[in-house]
Amino acid sequence: MATLITILFFGVAYGMILYLISVGLAVTMGLIGFVNLAHGVFAMLGGYATVSFMNRFGVPFLLSLAIGCILVAALGFLLERMLYRRFYGRSELDQVLFSFGLILVSVAIVRIAWGPLAQPIQLPNYLKGQVTILDLALPAYRLALVGFGAAVIAGLWFAFDRTLFGARIRAAVDNRAMAESIGINTSRLFSLAFGLGTGLAALGGGLGADVLAIAPAYPLQYIVYFLIVVAVGGLGSIKGPFVAALAIGISDTACRYFVPEAGSIFIFAFVFIVLIWRPNGIMERR
């Protein structure tokens, strides 16, 4: 029983990271319809920024996270304005190639700047060790991950469902032409949503640096997981990907624990089965 709860807990922590990174992709995909394979790049950059500010300049963990998040969000905003929007009307193939090119460039730059090895994160003392809750010893870092992730997600959902900005995004996802005709500046909305999404990805990358190791191959290695979360959860939704991310986090953790010899085979098989059953994701709106 204790094992099951521990697995569930590790899975939820993993799922939270996957969700934080992928939710921005889900929103921009639904909003703009741009196939952005390079989304993982922003998570990686968030991770590198966090680790660097901590190790080189001795900035505290949470502050490093915040700086990384803001820097990457600004970068995402700029890239959207300068590069991404040129490709909005283009074919899917062009979008794939452009974002794949962006991945390769970022992998190279990161490799030149930080070297080919993974960057270990030095967790602050209060996140080391374990916390005992009801006879269960849980690692403090993952506990903080779940708590912090839950807080960010609560804020995000509130913003999406209850604020004017969220309402505008939802309107543009549903019907862009109609949203424009009632005076919503969708062009600016795209840039803001893109910046927000990349900022969240950076937060996920930095926060999860101990779960998904920060190395140059990051965007190539994990891209398929981010895409799975979005495709299974459904484009343009922010709650669907949450369910998908938790399901994948928990089942992947469970599979690795119970059948380590199968690795991630079950996850990919599971994804195929889900998408044969619901090609547009589990939260498809009719």
Next chain:
Amino acid sequence: MKIVTASPIPSLVAPFTINEVLKLLPWLAAAALPLVLPGYEPLATQVFVMILFALSLDLLVGYAGIVTLGHAGLFGVGGYTAGILSVHGFTDPIFTALCAMVLAAVTGLAFGVAILRTKGLTLLMLTMASAFLLYEIANKATSLTGGEDGLQGVSFAPVLGLFEFDFRGKTAFFYTLVALFFVFVFVRAMIHSPFGWSLRGIRENDARMVAIGCPIMRRRLIVYVISAALAGLAGALQAQSTQFVALYSLSFELSGNILIMLILGGSGRLYGAFVGVPVFMFAQDLLAKQDPANWFLGQGIVLIVMVTLAPGGVLGVAERTIDAIKQRRKA
């Protein structure tokens, strides 16, 4: 949007002209390569294999409009089929290559049924997931595939019982060249057939193709299976010519590389694979040895610049240049 017009006569039945003979010249030149550049046979063999692989990808990406980032999965299935058969005593190259094609086609059919029901991001993700799934299976089934060490002890009997795979790689060179020629003739006939034109129609506008009564799901599935079989053949040829199968042959890296090679030459143009693959492999040979970072950087920049400024790859640029010159002459 490009306008496509069907030629009334499929070129297979086109009359025998001097033009047709001229088209054989590049093939003869390739066959004469060992005389001109001895010692380059192994590299040339790899180029032929990759051209064949890129041709199979062109059917999907260039003609049917199915963007896939998991084509290496099918290449690897072919490679491992041929390799594992040879380890277990079935060493006839042509027999094992045929088995590889069949198994890759079956794999393509199984995945295609699921993948082709979706579109956009989901389709892209499923193509990737299919290759990751196969990679993980090969990685874990170490008793069969050798896992991360690759498949050792692969060797093949002489081709047709006559030509032994030699140390210098001459047999492998001619063997792959002949295979590539047959595949090229087949693909060329296919894209000029009514079936090939219906694929372009589906690429340009699938809703209209449905409206004129074209069973698009079946057509897409058929081309997916054919492409899978050809990718499997390429994988088998690589296993036979290098006598080794590595996990790389199933990797996302290879899926990405082959797409870049095709795009570099120009997709949907039949000859794109013949231009892009040699250019890419030559550059890789030159640059990747020094520093992998520079190689990634160069690849990424070329890709971004090409998509921005020169869609259609090398052949696309050539086409537009020739068109511009013709226009000027007319004026």
